[in-house]
Amino acid sequence: MQTSETTQQDSPDSSELSDLPQSSNGRGSLYVVATPIGNLDDVSDRMRHILSSVSKIAAEDTRRTKRLLSHINVNTPCFSLHDHNERQKLDYIVQLLTQGDSIALVSDAGTPLISDPGYPLVNRVRNEGLAVIPVPGPCALISALSVAGLPSDRFLFEGFLPAKASARQSYLTALAEETGTLIFYESSHRIKQSLADMQLAFGENRHIVIARELTKTFETILTGSVVELIEILDQDHNQSKGEFVVLVHGAEKKQSDLTPESRKLARLLNEHLPGKQAAKITAEMYGEKKNRIYQYLLEDNEQ
Ligand code: SAM
Numbered sequence: 001m002q003t004s005e006t007t008q009q010d011s012p013d014s015s016e017l018s019d020l021p022q023s024s025n026g027r028g029s030l031y032v033v034a035t036p037i038g039n040l041d042d043v044s045d046r047m048r049h050i051l052s053s054v055s056k057i058a059a060e061d062t063r064r065t066k067r068l069l070s071h072i073n074v075n076t077p078c079f080s081l082h083d084h085n086e087r088q089k090l091d092y093i094v095q096l097l098t099q100g101d102s103i104a105l106v107s108d109a110g111t112p113l114i115s116d117p118g119y120p121l122v123n124r125v126r127n128e129g130l131a132v133i134p135v136p137g138p139c140a141l142i143s144a145l146s147v148a149g150l151p152s153d154r155f156l157f158e159g160f161l162p163a164k165a166s167a168r169q170s171y172l173t174a175l176a177e178e179t180g181t182l183i184f185y186e187s188s189h190r191i192k193q194s195l196a197d198m199q200l201a202f203g204e205n206r207h208i209v210i211a212r213e214l215t216k217t218f219e220t221i222l223t224g225s226v227v228e229l230i231e232i233l234d235q236d237h238n239q240s241k242g243e244f245v246v247l248v249h250g251a252e253k254k255q256s257d258l259t260p261e262s263r264k265l266a267r268l269l270n271e272h273l274p275g276k277q278a279a280k281i282t283a284e285m286y287g288e289k290k291n292r293i294y295q296y297l298l299e300d301n302e303q
Pocket of ligand 1: 141212213
């Protein structure tokens, strides 16, 4: 087991933000810093502070990051770290950290590593026993989920779907029975095709939410059945422009998903109590959905 420690500041007000937290062994830390997904007002004080205090910033696209840095008056030097050079840069970054330099990792937008570069770096730095510190902030999937009105207790983030049509269709078909909310990233040139594939895989009535251009001027949240959303995009071409998070309501749980214990308790209670009450108590006991249990009792009583 490997651990690394840093002394965190509890609640940094701006007067306390002059130094980075010191690592316990004089080595630098890797800060994984989330940046805005469209609205530059989402820059936090802590993000600005960390970006201005580290020795260097590893950026997915240095030109893009420099625009952000100039907006927030930070002039820390940047170097590039993207999918195609990440592995070559690992030794260099570990060396900087070991000699006491702290580094920030940023991607083009949102949280690094979330459909973005950074996993090999974070993995390596942790394996070296060096500190990796999150600086949380915007993330398109979490922003979309927070406003979608879909169940958020269980969700499965799938990132981008495969580019090839046949691979995409079989990928979606394999997800058809998943009961948690499904979340995908999508681009303007494939959004319509992906919706058509979802119609095939999940049926016409599956409820879908499309979160487009979050935090930007043309932010739009569309909700409806997959068929309704395809129609909206067909009628209004502007709705296919920009960046998208697509969220899909999970599949309904099947009756047989109820555990034998919950079915037994529900039936027993239903001998003395109304079905709704029996379902409510059983749901509380076993953490099941009360509507599913109620439905089960109705069907059981019909037999
Ligand atoms: N790391 C980023 C994050 O934390 O969300 C995601 C990077 S991924 C390369 C880019 C994809 O994220 C876009 O194609 C889109 O699907 C989604 N995305 C990013 N910004 C968005 C926004 N403002 N509105 C909707 N979707 C967005």
